[in-house]
Amino acid sequence: MSMLARRKPEAEASPRVLRSLQATCHARGLGALAERIADLDGFIQDDLMQIESVLREIKTPDDVVGRSAQHLLSRGGKRLRPLCVGLASRLGEGGFNASARELAVAVELIHNATLLHDDVVDLGDRRRGHETARVVFGNAASIYSGDWLLIEALRRVHTADVPGVLLRLLSTIDEMIAAEALQLARRDELVADRDVYFRVIEGKTASLFRWATYAGARAGLLGEEECECVGRYGENLGLAFQMIDDALDLKGDVSVVGKDLLADVREGKVTYPLLVMLEAEPSVATAIEQMAGSGTRPEEGSSADEGSSADLETARRDILAALERTKAVEVTMALASDYAQRACQNLEALPPSLARSALEAVSEALVVRDR
Amino acid sequence: MSMLARRKPEAEASPRVLRSLQATCHARGLGALAERIADLDGFIQDDLMQIESVLREIKTPDDVVGRSAQHLLSRGGKRLRPLCVGLASRLGEGGFNASARELAVAVELIHNATLLHDDVVDLGDRRRGHETARVVFGNAASIYSGDWLLIEALRRVHTADVPGVLLRLLSTIDEMIAAEALQLARRDELVADRDVYFRVIEGKTASLFRWATYAGARAGLLGEEECECVGRYGENLGLAFQMIDDALDLKGDVSVVGKDLLADVREGKVTYPLLVMLEAEPSVATAIEQMAGSGTRPEEGSSADEGSSADLETARRDILAALERTKAVEVTMALASDYAQRACQNLEALPPSLARSALEAVSEALVVRDR
Numbered sequence: 001m002s003m004l005a006r007r008k009p010e011a012e013a014s015p016r017v018l019r020s021l022q023a024t025c026h027a028r029g030l031g032a033l034a035e036r037i038a039d040l041d042g043f044i045q046d047d048l049m050q051i052e053s054v055l056r057e058i059k060t061p062d063d064v065v066g067r068s069a070q071h072l073l074s075r076g077g078k079r080l081r082p083l084c085v086g087l088a089s090r091l092g093e094g095g096f097n098a099s100a101r102e103l104a105v106a107v108e109l110i111h112n113a114t115l116l117h118d119d120v121v122d123l124g125d126r127r128r129g130h131e132t133a134r135v136v137f138g139n140a141a142s143i144y145s146g147d148w149l150l151i152e153a154l155r156r157v158h159t160a161d162v163p164g165v166l167l168r169l170l171s172t173i174d175e176m177i178a179a180e181a182l183q184l185a186r187r188d189e190l191v192a193d194r195d196v197y198f199r200v201i202e203g204k205t206a207s208l209f210r211w212a213t214y215a216g217a218r219a220g221l222l223g224e225e226e227c228e229c230v231g232r233y234g235e236n237l238g239l240a241f242q243m244i245d246d247a248l249d250l251k252g253d254v255s256v257v258g259k260d261l262l263a264d265v266r267e268g269k270v271t272y273p274l275l276v277m278l279e280a281e282p283s284v285a286t287a288i289e290q291m292a293g294s295g296t297r298p299e300e301g302s303s304a305d306e307g308s309s310a311d312l313e314t315a316r317r318d319i320l321a322a323l324e325r326t327k328a329v330e331v332t333m334a335l336a337s338d339y340a341q342r343a344c345q346n347l348e349a350l351p352p353s354l355a356r357s358a359l360e361a362v363s364e365a366l367v368v369r370d371r
Numbered sequence: 372m373s374m375l376a377r378r379k380p381e382a383e384a385s386p387r388v389l390r391s392l393q394a395t396c397h398a399r400g401l402g403a404l405a406e407r408i409a410d411l412d413g414f415i416q417d418d419l420m421q422i423e424s425v426l427r428e429i430k431t432p433d434d435v436v437g438r439s440a441q442h443l444l445s446r447g448g449k450r451l452r453p454l455c456v457g458l459a460s461r462l463g464e465g466g467f468n469a470s471a472r473e474l475a476v477a478v479e480l481i482h483n484a485t486l487l488h489d490d491v492v493d494l495g496d497r498r499r500g501h502e503t504a505r506v507v508f509g510n511a512a513s514i515y516s517g518d519w520l521l522i523e524a525l526r527r528v529h530t531a532d533v534p535g536v537l538l539r540l541l542s543t544i545d546e547m548i549a550a551e552a553l554q555l556a557r558r559d560e561l562v563a564d565r566d567v568y569f570r571v572i573e574g575k576t577a578s579l580f581r582w583a584t585y586a587g588a589r590a591g592l593l594g595e596e597e598c599e600c601v602g603r604y605g606e607n608l609g610l611a612f613q614m615i616d617d618a619l620d621l622k623g624d625v626s627v628v629g630k631d632l633l634a635d636v637r638e639g640k641v642t643y644p645l646l647v648m649l650e651a652e653p654s655v656a657t658a659i660e661q662m663a664g665s666g667t668r669p670e671e672g673s674s675a676d677e678g679s680s681a682d683l684e685t686a687r688r689d690i691l692a693a694l695e696r697t698k699a700v701e702v703t704m705a706l707a708s709d710y711a712q713r714a715c716q717n718l719e720a721l722p723p724s725l726a727r728s729a730l731e732a733v734s735e736a737l738v739v740r741d742r
Contacts, residue, residue, distance in 0.1 A: 061545075063552035117518065121511040140492040140555055143514060144548050147488065150518075151548070154525060155541045170526045174432075177515050177522070181434035184511055 017078045018044070021365040028368055036361040043354055047086040047096045048079065051104045058105075058152065068137040068145035072112050075128040080241070081107040081212045087362065088216030088230050090355035100219035102160040107212045109153035110169070114176060116146035121180070157215075165215045172211040179203025183269065190270065190285050190292070192278035197270060201242040202235075209238030213359075229349050236343035237363050243336035244367055246271035247329045272335065273328035277319075280326040287315040287322075333367065340367045388449045389416070392736040399739055407732040414725055418457040418467045419450065422475045429476075429523065439508040439516035443483050446499040451612070452478040452583045458733065459587030459601050461726035470531040471590035477531070478583045480524035481540070485547060487517035492551070528586075536586045543582040550574025554640065561656050561663070563641060563649035571640075572613040573606075580609030584730075600720050607714035608734055614707035615738055617642035618700045643706065644699035648690075651697040658686040658693075704738065711738045 018041045025034035055073065060066035082104035089100035118124065119132040120139045126132060134142035150173075157166050179200045186196060213234030217227040249264070250273050264271055270278070277284055291312060323329065340363045347356050389412045396405035426444065431437035453475035460471035489495065490503040491510045497503060505513035521544075528537050550571045557567060584605030588598040620635070621644050635642055641649070648655060662683060694700065711734045718727050 061549055061552065063549065064555055065548055065552040117514055121514060138555075141552070143488055143492060144551050144555075147518075147521075148545065148548050150521075151541050151544050155538065158537060158541070166529060167526065170522050170529070173522050174519065177436055177519050178432055178434065180515050181432065181436040181512070184435055184509075184515075 017080050017083055018048070020078070021362070021369060024369045025365055030368065033361065033364055033368075036357065037365055039354075040358045040361055043358055044083065044086055044090070047090075047101075047104075048083065050096075050101055051079070051082045051086065051108075054101060054105045055108060058109075061148070064137050064141045065144045065148055068116070068133040068141040069112070069149050071130075071133045071136060072116060072127070072145075073109075073149075075130060077108075077112075077128060079108060081111055081208060083362065084209060084212040084234055084237070084359075085216035085219075087355055087359050088213040088222075088234070089220035090358075091217055091226075091230060091350060091353060092220030092222035094219060094221030097219060099160040099162050100216055102156040103162065103165065103212075103215045103219055106153040106156040106160070106169075107208065107215070109149045109156070110173070111208065113146040113149035113153065116142050116149065118180075120146075121184075160219065162215065162219045165218055168214065169211055172207045175203045175207040179207075186270075190278070190288060192270060192275045192282075194275065197272060197275055198239075200269075201239060205242040206235045206238030209241070210235035213237070226350060229346050233343045233346040233359060233363075236339045236346060237366065240336040240339035240343065240363070240367055243272050243332050243339065244369065247273055247332040247336065248369075250323065250329050272332045273323065276328040276331045277322050277326045280328075281322050284319060284322040287318040290315045291319070337367045340364060388451050388454055389419070391449070392733070392740060395740045396736055401739065404732065404735055404739075407728065408736055410725075411729045411732055414729055415454070415457055415461070418461075418472075418475075419454065421467075421472055422450070422453045422457065422479075425472060425476045426479060429480075432519070435508050435512045436515045436519055439487070439504040439512040440483070440520050442501075442504045442507060443487060443498070443516075444480075444520075446501060448479075448483075448499060450479060452482055452579060454733065455580060455583040455605055455608070455730075456587035456590075458726055458730050459584040459593075459605070460591035461729075462588055462597075462601060462721060462724060463591030463593035465590060465592030468590060470533050471587055473527040473531040474533065474536065474583075474586045474590055477524040477527040477540075478579065478586070480520045480527070481544070482579065484517045484520035484524065487513050487520065489551075491517075492555075531590065533586065533590045536589055539585065540582055543578045546574045546578040550578075557641075561641065561649070561659060563646045563653075565646065568641060568643060568646055569610075572610060576613040577606045577609030580612070581606035584608075597721060600717050604714045604717040604730060604734075607710045607717060608737065611707040611710035611714065611734070611738055614643050614703050614710065615740065618644055618703040618707065619740075621694065621700050643703045644694065647699040647702045648693050648697045651699075652693050655690060655693040658689040661686045662690070708738045711735060 018037060022034050022037040022041070025031075025037060058073070060070045060073075085100060085104035085107055086096055089096045089103075094100070115127065116133055119127060119134050120142050123134075124132050125135055132142070133145060137145075154166070154169070157169055179202070182196060182203070183200050186193075210231045211234070214227050214231030217230040222230065249271065264274065274288075343363045344360045347359060350356050389408060393405050393408040393412070396402075396408060429444070431441045431444075456471060456475035456478055457467055460467045460474075465471070486498065487504055490498060490505050491513050494505075495503050496506055503513070504516060508516075525537070525540070528540055550573070553567060553574070554571055557564075581602045582605070585598050585602030588601040593601065620642065635645070645659075714734045715731045718730060721727050
């Protein structure tokens, strides 16, 4: 952290994804990887600053829809998807040109659009440390601001005019919607189904990472076949990223773990650690259902009384013990590392380059992050 | 009606917009216009059948999102926007080619997408004589199926590959969202504001009609300047169409009028007849607010008790009397006719043709329709 404190003010504006990855590597004694990330910072910082500045200057409408979109956009976020576009574009001779910049901005807009719609569907109250747009501006504004960001993103992709990239984005959004539909269909079901789990995270997360890296490479004028490889890198990176997210949700302190676990279960999200635990110890489902059932909101009636608070504490402890015994979090982190490695293997067909090393470093650092 | 009964079964599949317009003209003794519509039927029927058949064959996903989209799409609707695309394409040498057909299908998909999102926002329960998709499949499915239809529409417009048409559609959707935002901001306000009224119907309705006619003309290879004229025709037609819709909502029997009026007010929709009435007799606002206030749903508490049912009946009669005195419905129909005429004037720069006559006939017939 002292290193960060010594930075000059203007450097503070540097996108947080790199600083965060670097700090993680330092904290874990991964000095060499931290060095590589530091190099990466120099290599890509200008590109990221450009993306950030375009994002900041987006003219949202002067109405409740615009304010709702701005509410989420201005909170930042990891900007990991734009980073993927930027680095992928640097693999080719075209580099980080105006088209790549537009595509990087677009992928962040798409990501934010899906968050705005998801929060309405999941009745999400908090995001990025603040109240969600739907809480502040209402569900209607949240829906329309998601629509607005989607349209703004598509306009930029159209203007970027990179062959094949717009049609692929439309298919990607279809995949994202199909994954949402699958998740809706499984809502409130506590079933350990690997096939469903992978279809959901493939559609919801990995498909947009695949598009981001493919589109970036394409904008950077890489050949079609190489672009496909870079797209597969993105897909595997996205899978790894989602699994780590799932695992980190369960690594906090006991009270937080309980809350996140229940929120996921209630939304029909059997995350990978949960899947591992349920496969190994199916009986833990009873404890999970007990806790999930107790989570009905007060105004929905007090049938939850049946589970006394002592019973709930027992259920919570049973779950945590099962998580511990089955090493569900560690198993998840290990599988995420596997996918991160596969991501790097997808780049082996490309000649060595600074951009390729950077993408490899991102993939390695992502699976050791702690937030 | 007897004329319709004599039609052969396969002709029954003919899109209802023409049959409905024709029946209206007959019923009103507008024999000449009915004849022109009959010619029009022969002229455009094949095109409309093609559009209908593509719409029927759209492969919606086999999940709750697909079923939600199909639920609305398969109910039909007037198909007036596709008709506009089809006729506009026939103005040019290109005629109703594959591109025009895709654009016609796309405009209907966009229209349906907005309905799916609007029903979630307005908590609409019924549409096209059936329960809305959000009632049958839930709000989440309704939101995502709107997203799906939007993406499917954009894919078709992209594939149609008509210069300038995709970017214009994205801007049109922006206009539609801005109009929704404006309506949201005015929700629950009973203010007679002409500027707001026109901005809302311009954005929500006229902009998509403008795009439909512009895009059709462009696909039919009309020159850029002529396409702009045809676009203005569409815009004025859309304004006329919306006003007639507003007027027809108030022409039913007394109980229906009361209900629709209140539904509109509650959603912040000061329609044109309401605007006319409020401008002429501002005091009627009290009666309207009284009835609107009584419409809170039972579970929201019984503060509505203050208005007894006798008071409400008085308020309803006051409103209907004011509608009568101010001739609000007739004034609205007259202004709609004005806009329909302006629409025809926008076509004067074009050489006479069957397609031009057909567009003129549509415009004339639209403002005498009774449903």
